[in-house]
Amino acid sequence: MEFKEGSKLYAYEVKRQSGEDVLYINYLGAPYVPSFAEYPEVLERTIDVLIENPNVSRIVLVQQKNYNYDFNETSVLLELANLYVYLIKQEKILSQEKLILNAEHLFSKRYNELFSFLFLLKSDPVSSFIELKKIILQERIFLEKIEPVYRFDQESYIYFLEKIFSLFGKLKLIEVALPYLEGYIKGDREIYNKIFKPDVIPNFTFTRLVTDLPHDAEIIDQYKISQEDYDESIVTILKVKDEAKLIYHLNPPEHSLSEDLNRLLNLARGVLIEHQPRAEEFTDPERTRQVFFNISKDLLRDLAQSQNTNLSYKELNTLATILVRHTIGFGLIEILLQDEKLQDIALNAPIPLTNIFLRHQEYDECSTNILPSSEDVDSWAAKFRMISGRPLDEANPVLDTQLTIGKNRARIAIIQRPLSPDGLAYSIRRHRDSPWTLPLFIKHKMINPFS
Incomplete structure (x- = not known):
């Protein structure tokens, strides 16, 4: 709010x-x-x-x-x-x-x-x-x-x-x-x-992120994911005593910004949200994202000068990426799709009360530290309607579509009332960056070398 x-x-x-x-x-x-x-x-x-x-x-x-x-x-x-x-x-x-x-x-x-x-x-x-x-x-x-x-x-x-x-x-x-x-x-x-x-949430997003690690958790694995070198997120896999599922703890760049950079983002977001997107802008989402990215960089540069704040090239690109992600983009879902080890992402209803769950190729089903908000989920549904050109309402409560962000691709399935009594729910299947091959089938023990 x-x-x-x-x-x-x-x-x-x-x-x-x-x-x-x-x-x-x-x-x-x-x-x-x-x-x-x-x-x-x-x-x-x-x-x-x-x-x-x-x-x-x-x-x-x-x-x-x-x-x-x-x-x-x-x-x-x-x-x-x-x-x-x-x-x-x-x-x-x-x-x-x-x-x-x-x-x-x-x-x-x-x-x-x-x-x-x-x-x-x-x-x-x-x-x-x-x-x-x-x-x-x-x-x-x-x-x-x-x-x-x-x-x-x-x-x-x-x-x-x-x-x-x-x-x-x-x-x-x-x-x-x-x-x-x-x-x-x-x-x-x-x-x-x-x-x-408290969970500390940047003022430009509604999705909550539990930043603190559980005090009794054991770190199983930790690695970085990124689309570009200026947009790195840290993933920590945690094991909590007496819990069957592991925890997939995400720390994105937007949650580790200084107060000055946060203030700049809030000012820039206030300008960008005045823009009312037209349906035709979503016919070519990649081009629209690139245009918004360039506009965001120019806007942030001007705001930084007016606020007497020095921005490095990396900081400028980081802020512009975050701004695009949380205006015309899909928020933290975009960051999850950067992880090549993820296979499925599930957002179950009721949305604000349920963590995002996912399937990891090494650690199977995991709970996350992400609690999406109704505002963000409703916004994503509206964008998917425009991207697909298909309805999503009580008469048509199921929507299947595709999402492509850079090299990351995913299939999206959305259901709403009356099929989902508690509101919107999402199932996201991330496509592999490279196709399956016979050596990969053997490596993952799907077939043996003599098949």
């Missing part, structure tokens, strides 16, 4: 996308990179929004790059927001009747203790948990010194604090944080880096 020009800093919007509510918060123009782990105000602001929108399934912090927090991380924050609402509205944690029975002289002290706890709850919940534990310990010590007439009052207050502590301890966030609390110093936010690990 892109916020309109002039949108207020920290403005937010909830959009319904493929069966899930996605919360977008605008951080364009913020003097820092938004992060729950680094900045308490970012976490607090997000909790405030979740209190008003409790049905959110995913959170995206929008800046030059989009920082996507998945359902599991969002549910951690929703639990925290729900606890805050419960304490304020149902338990009425700061009310006089909850804090004292007859020890009126202790009201201000207890009020300040719990106010301090609540103040930390939204911005630094781990410190808040430690603070509450400390308050309970102090109140138990105070119980031994208090006058007998106020003893029952003090016991009731401790019971109330322990009830809150018990609720707090059941939060997923605290359960995950517990192993790291030994030696914890109040205010240290390093612990949140172990809990919140």
Whole structure:
């Protein structure tokens, strides 16, 4: 999603996308990179929004790059927001009747203790948990010194604090944080880096890519794929314990750009998307791509000069290639087709909730770190309709066509409703760069030398 020009800093919007509510918060123009782990105000602001929108399934912090927090991380924050609402509205944690029975002289002290706890709850919940534990310990010590007439009052207050502590301890966030609390110093936010690990998505694409490697993964293989030397991607094959399928981890060049280059791409994309393609442009896709590539290079060169940014020849070609890929092209599908070892690529419905799967000639069926978006998949379907000149709708829910990008060729099969109840689904068969020969049949044990 892109916020309109002039949108207020920290403005937010909830959009319904493929069966899930996605919360977008605008951080364009913020003097820092938004992060729950680094900045308490970012976490607090997000909790405030979740209190008003409790049905959110995913959170995206929008800046030059989009920082996507998945359902599991969002549910951690929703639990925290729900606890805050419960304490304020149902338990009425700061009310006089909850804090004292007859020890009126202790009201201000207890009020300040719990106010301090609540103040930390939204911005630094781990410190808040430690603070509450400390308050309970102090109140138990105070119980031994208090006058007998106020003893029952003090016991009731401790019971109330322990009830809150018990609720707090059941939060997923605290359960995950517990192993790291030994030696914890109040205010240290390093612990949140172990809990919140957003997917970082360039602002010019909607497809999500899980960039971090699983912590318990074993690297089986790693190699580079490219169409040109300025468009290299790194493929890592991973084995995760107790998982049957290997993981095909892709790291494309667009996900390792500097902030300056990302800003240039966003500016150039904003200019190019104003172009409304005509159907005849797709009758010769290769020529159209070359024209757009040259236009992109000229545009990026001009923008770089206006922004006082120096671009090398390689960087210029890299940015132009990425720009073409994410405007008139087919996004990360193009990069996957660069891999000579891939045979099949499958995009199953529902699209935003399912990783891309593929068949590898050496490692068989693999899951990937790519989560395509509905926006990208719908855009590809429209392009395939224009390329093939065939319909794709409820009356004609199947489309077979071909895709050629440079030397890479593939057969594309697309189905949609009613054959696919959850929406669009793709099956892509990559053609070999060279034909099968008898020696190749023997090498892959399809026949023996005596056949």
